[in-house]
Amino acid sequence: MGGGGTLIVAYLSIIVILPIAAMVSHGFSISIGTKGAWFEFWRWHVAFGFRTFWDAVTAVGARNAILLSLWLSLAVATINAVMGVAIAWVLVRDRFFGRTFLDSVIDLPFALPTIVAGVVLLAIYGPDSPIHVDLFETWMGLMLALLFVTLPFSVRSVQPVLASLDLDSEAAARTLGAGTVRTFVSVVLPSLWPSVLAGFGLAFARAIGEFGSISLIAGGIPRTTTASYYIFNLTSGFLWTDAAAVSTALLVISLIVLVSANVFSRRFQRRLL
């Protein structure tokens, strides 16, 4: 790899690899000193270190926060999978004034900083809502924020596949008497669903770790505390060992989601991670 390669690996180690290793190890650490032979130390470390991790992750607050993140992400990824197909369909097949503008609007949630996304939603769905829809400190508010930030994943995964589809087979199906719905389900959907699932995986992975866009609308009450918000609360209280343990759990969940989405999508040549 040469000298340049070595420098890059050193840089990666400093800003990614070593910090994550330190965090994972800290999540399993024990604070009491141990004396004796090295095997004695490791026995203590493994037994009590795992206990540290387990206690932090199964604490009521942590468990509720992780469960909230999981079901919210699942719901959000599902809703946007459906809406993503609908939006992609309109963008690719429909023709109307302002379609190009609509197409560029889809990228806005990508480009907006997450805290700005949070403020944008509070401007209309916050405590001083001009249309009297106050979603502050509700799971609906969290869901709206997550739908906002994950929408581009769902649309942009499906859109190029839909655009590259051969229109002839759809025309053939129609000639043979299939209606709009039947044509979509039996002809379009079979070639579309791998990309829909890829978008689902990306949206789920993004939603499970999201913090910025929900940090204001969540308000800080237990009922709307997601996994990342819970970790942030721990760091505010300087409970770094607990924070490391819950972070490690969240890290593992994210990696499982991304690796399975990646294994799945490699079949149609699109890298996700």
Place this chain on the structure above:
Amino acid sequence: MRARWTLRTVVLAYLGILIGLPVVFLVLKAFGHGFGAFWGEVTQTDALSALKLSLIIAAVAVPINTVVGVGAALLIARHDFIGKRIFDTIFDVPVAISPIIIGVSLVLAYSRIGWFGAPLARWGLNVLFTPLGVALATMSVSLPYVLRSIVPVLTEIGQDQEHAARTLGAGRLRIFWNVTLPSIRWAVLYGVTLTIARTLGEFGAVLVVSGNITGVTQTLPIYIYDSWDQRFDVLGSYSGALVLALISVAVLSILAVLRRRERKLLVDFA
């Protein structure tokens, strides 16, 4: 025909509720007390010092991540080595996991309580509640964008011209400057634009390490959060958010122009 109209209506309503109306109301709220009030919020001392720190951090993180990204892209597209897949994957880790995790991991490596805390403290270095920590967190979350923009283009253009230049006697540096760089320049610009956008906008990772000290570790996104959550200065929050939103729109326009020049550039970059 009716199905088409129904679908069109549903899609427009969804995008309107989720994106359109909120953005319109952000603008209305930011200018709710007139342009003067907006301008007053944007130009007050804390906002300006937050903007200044954001720009300084970007000035550090963007060049470093650009050089690293170009170097790594050349390694990945032009060389074979053991562990290439892992090397490639590590670049995506910081943007694939929660930014909060990035913040926590940096603290547990480089702050007083971290792995390397003691030796670093002897040098007077600490990442918790310092601009150094903010810079590290920002560098981490903006790591892959240049690399991801360049690699598809490098693979597409192939090595024929580079080989020709070598046959003609050009050295490695000369080949890079005169042959490789001109053909990837739009892709590099694309990646740099994305890196700048992420650098100016990063919130979660920075919040964990910053400790939110006004004038010292408060970046623009943290200022927006602080205005809403701690100082109850809602107008300050709306005004700051509008400034960053305008920057995002500018970023999107630049990206659209660059995509027209180079087809290989991806729309979905996050």
